[in-house]
Amino acid sequence: MVAVLKEGLSRMQQIGGAQVGDRTMVDALKPALDALEDGPKSAAVAARKGAIHTSTIVKAKAKAKAGRAAYISAEQLEGYIDLGAEAVARLFEQLSA
Secondary structure (H helix, E strand, O other), X not given: OHHHHHHHHHHHHHHHOOOOOOOOOHHHHHHHHHHHHHOHHHHHHHXXXXXXXXXXXXXXXXXXXXXXXXXXXXXXXXXXXXXXXXXXXXXXXXXXX
């Protein structure tokens, strides 16, 4: 099951172009799937950590190349979690509850 989900993520990345560090849902989804074999709680923790990290990715530090963050100024991004990454974190948190 985990392998299938990872393949889905890989295909999504091929089509959409987003990679870890681009300030998208991929920043939460990739670590969650990597940790999923250790259980849903580990996946939820990894997803939350990835989501929180998106709040530190701004154009001045690391250019957001995909998603809405690519069109917003660094001042507007700093301190805010990417909405897609937040959705992924919340999904895994609910699944682990």
